[in-house]
Amino acid sequence: MQILQVKKELxxxxxxxxxxxxxxxxxxxxxxxxxxxxxxxxxxxxDWVFTIANSAARDAAGDKRLLTDLTVxxxxxxxxxxxx
Amino acid sequence: MQILQVKKELxxxxxxxxxxxxxxxxxxxxxxxxxxxxxxxxxxxxDWVFTIANSAARDAAGDKRLLTDLTVxxxxxxxxxxxx
Amino acid sequence: MQILQVKKELxxxxxxxxxxxxxxxxxxxxxxxxxxxxxxxxxxxxDWVFTIANSAARDAAGDKRLLTDLTVxxxxxxxxxxxx
Amino acid sequence: MQILQVKKELxxxxxxxxxxxxxxxxxxxxxxxxxxxxxxxxxxxxDWVFTIANSAARDAAGDKRLLTDLTVxxxxxxxxxxxx
Amino acid sequence: MQILQVKKELxxxxxxxxxxxxxxxxxxxxxxxxxxxxxxxxxxxxDWVFTIANSAARDAAGDKRLLTDLTVxxxxxxxxxxxx
Numbered sequence: 001m002q003i004l005q006v007k008k009e010l011x012x013x014x015x016x017x018x019x020x021x022x023x024x025x026x027x028x029x030x031x032x033x034x035x036x037x038x039x040x041x042x043x044x045x046x047d048w049v050f051t052i053a054n055s056a057a058r059d060a061a062g063d064k065r066l067l068t069d070l071t072v073x074x075x076x077x078x079x080x081x082x083x084x
Numbered sequence: 085m086q087i088l089q090v091k092k093e094l095x096x097x098x099x100x101x102x103x104x105x106x107x108x109x110x111x112x113x114x115x116x117x118x119x120x121x122x123x124x125x126x127x128x129x130x131d132w133v134f135t136i137a138n139s140a141a142r143d144a145a146g147d148k149r150l151l152t153d154l155t156v157x158x159x160x161x162x163x164x165x166x167x168x
Numbered sequence: 169m170q171i172l173q174v175k176k177e178l179x180x181x182x183x184x185x186x187x188x189x190x191x192x193x194x195x196x197x198x199x200x201x202x203x204x205x206x207x208x209x210x211x212x213x214x215d216w217v218f219t220i221a222n223s224a225a226r227d228a229a230g231d232k233r234l235l236t237d238l239t240v241x242x243x244x245x246x247x248x249x250x251x252x
Numbered sequence: 253m254q255i256l257q258v259k260k261e262l263x264x265x266x267x268x269x270x271x272x273x274x275x276x277x278x279x280x281x282x283x284x285x286x287x288x289x290x291x292x293x294x295x296x297x298x299d300w301v302f303t304i305a306n307s308a309a310r311d312a313a314g315d316k317r318l319l320t321d322l323t324v325x326x327x328x329x330x331x332x333x334x335x336x
Numbered sequence: 337m338q339i340l341q342v343k344k345e346l347x348x349x350x351x352x353x354x355x356x357x358x359x360x361x362x363x364x365x366x367x368x369x370x371x372x373x374x375x376x377x378x379x380x381x382x383d384w385v386f387t388i389a390n391s392a393a394r395d396a397a398g399d400k401r402l403l404t405d406l407t408v409x410x411x412x413x414x415x416x417x418x419x420x
Contacts, residue, residue, distance in 0.1 A: 001192075001203065001204035001205065001236065001237055001238050002202075002203060002204065003194065003202055003204060010134070010160055010163075011160070011161040011162065012134075012158040012159065012160060012161065013158070013159045013161055014125050014126065014127075014158055014159045015125075015157065015158030015159075016124065016125065016144055016157050016158060018143060018144065019157060019158065024085075024134070026087065030202065032166075034086075034087055034114065034166070035085065035086060036085035036086065036087060036134045037085065040184065041182045041183075041184065042182065043182075050178070050180075050192070050204045052235050052236065052237055053222075053237040054137075054138050054139070054222050054223075054237055055138075055139055055222070055223055055226075056225075056226060056234075056235045056236060056237050057140075057237075058139075058140060059186060059233070059235060060184055060186065060235045065143070066140075067136050067140045067143060067144045067157060068085065068136065068140060069085055069136055069137040069138055069140050069141075070085050073183060073184050073187060073235060074180040074181070074182055074183030074184060074187065075180065075181045075182045075183075076178055076179070076180060077179040077180065077181055078179065079178075082200075082202070094302070094328055095328070095329040095330065096302075096326040096327065096328060096329065097326070097327045097329055098293045098294065098295075098326055098327045099293075099325065099326030099327075100292065100293065100312055100325050100326060102311060102312065103325060103326065108253075108302070110255065116334075118254075118255055118282065118334070119253065119254065120253035120254065120255060120302045121253065138305075138306050138307070139306075139307055141308075142307075142308060149311070150308075151304050151308045151311060151312045151325060152253065152304065152308055153253055153304055153305040153306055153308050153309075154253050169360075169371065169372035169373065169404065169405055169406050170370075170371065170372065171362065171370055171372060198370065208352065209350045209351075209352065210350065211350075218346070218348075218360070218372045220403050220404065220405055221390075221405040222390050222391075222405055223390070223391055223394075224393075224394060224402075224403045224404055224405050225405075227354060227401070227403060228352055228354065228403045241351060241352050241355060241403060242348040242349065242350055242351030242352060242355065243348065243349045243350045243351075244346050244347070244348060245347040245348065245349055246347065247346075250368075250370070262386070262412050262415075263412070263413040263414065264386075264410040264411065264412060264413065265410065265411045265413055266377045266378065266379075266410055266411045267377075267409060267410030267411075268376065268377065268396055268409050268410060270395060270396065271409060271410065276337075276386070278339065284418075286338075286339055286366065286418070287337065287338060288337035288338065288339060288386045289337065306389075306390050306391070307390075307391055309392075310391075310392060317395070318392075319388050319392045319395060319396045319409060320337065320388065320392055321337055321388055321389040321390055321392050321393075322337050
């Protein structure tokens with residue numbers, strides 16, 4: 001699982017039906033990498049969260065038919081990103 | 085899930101039968117990494133898309149027997165790649 | 169599997185129910201990468217551990233319904249991180 | 253899926269039985285990373301190919317009991333590696 | 337699959353039961369990355385091996401209940417690491 005910060009909600013066109021109705025958000029790691037996750041938790045921009053990948057991501061999204069490989073699992077209280 | 089830009093459609097020889105009939109496209113990340121994905125969405129060159137990996141990629145392609153580990157899930161409206 | 173050092177226990181709000189009741193810990197690799205894992209072993213801060221990823225992580229956590237992609241598998245005796 | 257170039261066929265000793273009888277080849281990415289894949293396609297040294305990872309790799313190899321996490325899916329016509 | 341060199345056998349405390357009785361070894365890549373794998377092949381320190389990841393790793397270890405995401409698949413004869 002990874003620690004990422006919520007950056008923006010994505011607006012999608014031509015999306016697959018199997019994505020369901022959860023918001024899909026762009027998240028950024030402490031090293032600047034951008035990833036995309038389903039958000040069943042209801043995060044706000046700027047929240048530090050941890051994400052669950054691969055097969056567990058589908059169950060985490062609430063329905064194993066959902067088309068996701070990354071889902072927000074929870075919001076981390078009081079996370080201090082490292083100084084580089 | 086990752087954010088990638090559509091670069092070109094691949095022309096393949098000697099391909100496996102289980103790849104089916106969807107177009108297979110080369111995509112590039114913001115850091116320059118090149119990946120290959122099935123495209124059930126019908127993207128155009130230059131579109132910014134997000135991709136779904138691993139077991140969900142097969143369902144995303146429309147048939148879990150398809151041989152893919154990466155499938156386009158949707159086109160992102162108005163994505164602004166980061167300045168580096 | 170990877171070798172990581174236990175850094176801190178995470179305090180989570182708004183977490184998914186399927187995470188169960190094991191502690192969730194931030195771990196750091198020798199190169200400084202931060203990852204998050206479930207800990208069924210009972211590690212202490214500073215322990216060097218190895219982690220199990222993806223589908224085996226769920227079984228390692230003791231119940232394959234648990235929402236994890238990374239679980240601590242054991243504590244390594246006498247690990248000497250490399251000099252860089 | 254990734255784009256890689258065929259580098260050499262591996263000669264193996266003490267290999268597991270579940271690897272079957274397909275050739276196992278070392279492939280190199282455009283950034284110099286070396287990976288190993290099963291080859292059901294019959295590639296030649298120097299061919300640019302794309303590879304399929306994880307669970308789909310086993311089906312791609314022709315039998316889901318085969319012990320592989322990476323399998324060649326097809327040969328790419330006329331691939332021009334990027335100038336760096 | 338990846339090419340790695342056997343570095344040392346790990347001594348573990350507080351390990352999970354589901355790890356079984358195979359040796360668990362630290363391996364190092366040509367770029368210096370350290371990974372951990374189960375070894376059903378019986379490798380010696382310094383051997384160049386290839387490893388099988390994720391779901392196939394569990395079958396490669398001989399029992400799909402084993403808690404592993406990386407297993408040694410075979411020893412490579414006469415591997416010449418690249419000059420950098």
